Amino acid sequence: MGEPVLYTVSEGVCTITLNRPERLNAFNVEQHEGFIGALKEAARDPAVRCVVITGAGRGFCAGQDLADIGNQPIGQIVRRYYNTWIGLIRSLEKPVLAAVNGVAAGAGVSLALACDLVLMAESASLVQAFVNIGLVPDSGASYFLPRLIGYHKAMELALFGDKVSAAEAQALGLCNRVVPDEGFQAAVADWAGRLARGPRSMGWIKRLIGRGLERPLDEVLELEAHLQEAAAASADAREGIRAFSERRAPNFTGR
Template sequence: MNAVTWEQRERIVALLDEASADPAVRAVVITATGRGFCAGADLRGGSSSDGSPAQGDVTRMIRRGAQRFIGAVLDCEKPVIAAVNGTAAGIGAHLAFACDLVLAADSARFVEVFVRRGIVPDGGGAYLLPRLIGPQRAKELMFFGDAVAAADAAALGLVNRVVPAEELAKTAREWAERLAQGPTRALALTKQLVNASLDTDRATAFAAEAAAQELCMTTRDAREGVAAFVERRTPAYEGR
């Protein structure tokens, strides 16, 4: 069920960092093979909830482990799509919710499993869910730990689109290709603006928007977008 080991987590964090730095990477898809997306942390390697080797300092372990894992998705400078092929539980659910867009197979399920283990949600759960669906709905999921079917997750606003399982990979590729053909720097700045807006006041958000637009207008893609509009043609963005 693809429980996340320490090594897998570090590999994903590194890949997301590489994606941010590589101009050739224009979009990222996070998905899995088998019948599960991610069953949570692999607790066999240690006693912590994020699966890291036991170190005695749980706070430090969570910050450097589960929170850093989810932060890598939120901070990636390329758009990130989750293609959820099966059960996403615990940190696996939060991994999906941290992505910019979430596709789910009709067989997928999302489970806030932490309460079943007698622990609080980690990996940014109490940060992500209220911002996606509001505090009361978030508490319902976290207090009871019930599995949420893909269709119900979409109705709540946790999922962008539910597709038949056999169409998930194809749809994820189509979405990724559309994003990869877009103005990559503008998408990165848009992601930053939206994520930051949830924690800032209007004046700060407006100032950030103006600064981002000034920066964006210096890119080749912005010049191409304006030229294509004037010339009545489809723009050919380079991601620069």
């Protein structure tokens, strides 16, 4: 058995792969800790300009490995691990792309929805599985779902725990795009490459859109002005303006 989390960086793209395929990448303690460490490393590494999160084998992530809970209070596991990595994804000022290659269940759905962009393979699916074992949604599910699809549809998914196909997920707004399985890796590489070639302002865009969901208009307007000043002072903005004047494609460096 290999490392529970794989971490690679190439041409600005950091790929974090949950690597417990025999358990559909369900989380145990080692995978939680490896995932948290990988997210922290991606945040501090200036060579990383976007992050892709995916799963090994035929699953994306089946949530918690119930066999690994033992006698630990489940609330403690949620607070210590799930809440930590959800917070890291949301606060990471680099675009995060979920490459949902297979089934995502329980907190695996929350993991995908916490990301900034979601690509799903045609054969992939989402299952709000908590109710099926007598539990409640966690890892931000009750935050993300009603914001993305509205109260009544969120209640339907949470109360019935039915499987949602990739096509239905796209129709509901739970993912950006569905890609045929045979073209999935190429589509992920294309989007990740475009993100990695983007300007420094992408991280600030992420912050703005996130705050725009939660803060009153006057606060968002002030934050826009503040971050616009920061963006305008960046090397990437100077390059972008120069490239526009010279009628060429910009060469952003993430600075």
